[in-house]
Amino acid sequence: MISGMRFLKPLIFLALEGGAEPKTLAILLLFPLLTLFIAASRYLVGIKALGIFTPAILTVVFLEMGVFPGLGLFFLVLLTVSLGRVLTRGLHLHYLARVSLIIWLVSLIAFGGIFFFKTRWVSLLILILVGENLLEVQISRGTKEALSLIAETLILAVLGWLLLSWEWLQKAVLGEPEIFLILTAVGNVLLGRFTGLRLLEYKRFRRLL
Amino acid sequence: MSGSSSILGMNARNRLYLIYNNRAGRRIADSKLLTKKRLSKAGLPVPKVLKIFKTPEDVFNFDWTKLPESFVLKPVSGFGGQGIVIIRNRAKYAGEWWTMSGEKIDIPTLRLHTLDILAGQYSLHNLPDWAFLEERIKIAGIFRKYAYRGTPDVRVIVFNKVPVMAMLRLPTKESEGKANLHQGAIGVGIDLATGITNYAVCRGKFLKYIPGTKRKVNGIKLPYWNKILTLAAKAQQAVPELGYVGVDIVYDKAHGPMILELNARPGLEIQNANLTPLRKRLERVEGLEVLNAEHGVRIARALFAGRYADRVMAEEGVKIIGSKEEVKILAADRKRVSVWAKIDTGAWRTSIDKSLAKELGLLRKENILWTKIIKSSLGKEARPIIGLTFWLAGRKINTYAGVANRAHLRHPLIVGRRDLEGFLVKPRGES
Secondary structure (H helix, E strand, O other): HHHHHHOOOOHHHHHHHHHOOHHHHHHHHHHHHHHHHHHHHHHHHOOOOOOOOOHHHHHHHHHHHHHHHHHHHHHHHHHHHHHHHHHHHHOOOHHHHHHHHHHHHHHHHHHHHHHHHOOOOHHOOOOOOHHHHHHHHHHHOOHHHHHHHHHHHHHHHHHHHHHHOOHHHHHHHHHHHHHHHHHEEEEEEEHOOOOOOOHHHHHHHHOOO | OOOOHHOOOOOHHHHHHHHHHHHHHHHHHHHHHHHHHHHHHOEEEEEEEEEEOHHHHHHHHHHHHHEEEEEEEEOOOOOOOOOOOOEEEEOOOOEEEEOOOOEEEEEHHHHHHHHHOOOOEEEEHHHOEEEEEEEEEOOOHHHHHHOOOOOEEEEEEOOOOEEEEEEEEEOOOOOOOOOHHHHEEEEEEEOOOOEEEEEEOOOOOOEOEEEOOOOOOOOEEOHHHHHHHHHHHHHHHHOOOOOOOEEEEEEEEEEEEEEEEEEEEOOHHHHHHHOOOOHHHHHHOOOOOOOHHHHHHHHHHHHOOOOOOHHHHHHHHHHOOOOEEEEEEEEOOOOOOEEEEOOOOOOOOOOEEEEHHOOOOOOHHHHHHEEEEEEEOOOEEEEEEEEEEEOOOOOOEEEEEEEEEOOOOOOOOOHHHHHHHEEEOOOOOOO
C-alpha cells in the first residue's frame, strides 16, 4: 500500500542521477502549491490580482534572476508599457497592432536592460510578454483599478517567491512529493467549494456582523 | 447584528446564486436592446427606442435634426454607465444641444461618439457594438432635490420571483451623474414592506445626510412602492433565464416607473445600504413555490418587513402588554376584526386558527405565502403560512402566520416572539 503510493520518489532519484539540480526539481514540484496559494488569496482573502498566470510567472522570474533585479526590470517594463499606452493613444490603431507596437518598445528597452541585469534570455522574454497583461488591464479597467490589481499581483509574486525559495519546504517536497501533490489537489477542491466570506469582506461588511 | 453566515459574500453569490443565471439570460442582460425587447413583449414599461445604429452608414444616413428636444445616446453592450451621452435640451442653433453635464454638443461630435461606440470603445472586451438613441427619462420631482444631475434609480434584487432587497441609487458629483455605486453614487437602503428609506452608504462610508445638504437619507417614502416591487418581480418572471437578477427601475415624470435594465450579477453593497445581510433572505426564498409576481411581492412584504424595534422604542418607549391581549386583525375586506390573542414568548412564529382565518378571507390562494410540512405526533401535516396584518396595543404589525386547527383551544390567535420586538410581556393578566 505504502510502496504503491511512492510513485514519484523513484523518478526523483532517476532525475537526480541524470544530473538535474535538486533545487529545480523542488521548485517544479512546488509549483502546484504556488498556484493553490494564488487561488486561495482570492477566495479566502479577497486579493484579486491578475489571474494565476501573471503572478506565477513573475514568481518564476524572481526565482531565476533574483527578486531585486526582477522587481527592477518589472517596474521598467511597467513604466514603458504605461508610457507606450499614452504615446500610441492618438494613433487610433487596431488593438493588436497597438499592443504589438508597445511590445516593440518594451523589447527595445529590455535589450538595453540586458547590459545591466545579468540574466538568461528567458526571463527577459517572459517579462516582455507580461507587459501585454499589464497593458491589457490598463486599457480595460482604467488606470486606478489597474494599478491596484498590478500591486496585488506584485505582492502575490513576492510572497510566492518567498514560499518557493524556502529551503525547508524544498527539502520537504523532495522527501514527500506524493503527499504534497495529493494535498494540493484536495486543497483546490475544498477551496473551490468554499462559500464563506473572504477575509477582506469581513472588513467590508463589518457593520453587518 | 448577525453572524457571518447570513452575509452574502462574493464566493457564495458566485457559487450558489449566479448558477441560476444561464448563458442565454446573461446575453439578454448584457444587451440593453434584447432586455427591452423581452420586457416590452411581456407588457412591461421600458423607455422608448428612437433609433438603432448598426453600421457606420446608419450613422451618416441618419437625420439628426429630426431628434426631439432631449434624448440619450447609449452603447448596446456598455457596462457601468460608460459611453452614455445624455442630451438635456436644444441649444440656440439647430443641430446643437446641451448635455446633462452642461457642455454644448453638435451633430459631428455626436456622430463621432456613435462611431466610437460602434468600434467597441465602451463594450465589454472592446468588441464591436451597436449604438442606440433612447427617449430621456425626466426625473420625477421627489428626487430632484436628492440627486446630482443624473437620474436616480431603484435597484431591486429579485430571486425566485420574490424581491429580496432594494436600494435607491443617487448619482453624485463624483459619479458624474451615474447611478453606479462603483462610480461613487450613493446607495440608500429601502424597507421592502413600506418603501421607506433606512440607511445609506457611499464608497464604503455610512452616511446620515446627503453630502453637501442637510437632508437626511432615511425616511424618504418612495412613491408607487408596490408597483415598483411588482414590476421588478414581473421582469424576472419575463426573463426566467435569470433566476437571480438586479432590476433597475427609474421614475419618469410622465410615465411613472419604468424598467431601465437588468443586471445578471448584481453587486453586494446593497447589504451595506440596508445594513441587512442578504444570504439568509435568499435561503428563505430558495425553493418556495411562487405562483406569480404578485405572490412574490406579497411574500417579500411579509417576510422582509423592517422591524425598527429600536426606533419605535426610542420614540414611544417599550410597551407593556399582558399575556392575553385583544388584537384587531385586518380581514380580506379591509375590516378590522377584534379577537383575543395569547402572547406566547415560547413560540417563534405567530399562529392563527384555521376556521378564523377562513372566516376573515385570509385563506384565499393569493394570500397563502407557502405551505410548510410539519411532522408532529399526529403524523405529517401541511400547514399554510399566510400574510397577516394586525394591531397589537395600537401598533400595526405586518407579518406572516402559520395556520393551525385551534378550534379546541381558548385563543384563536397566538402572537409569537417574531412579532414582539419592542414589547415587554407581563406574565400575568391583561394590560
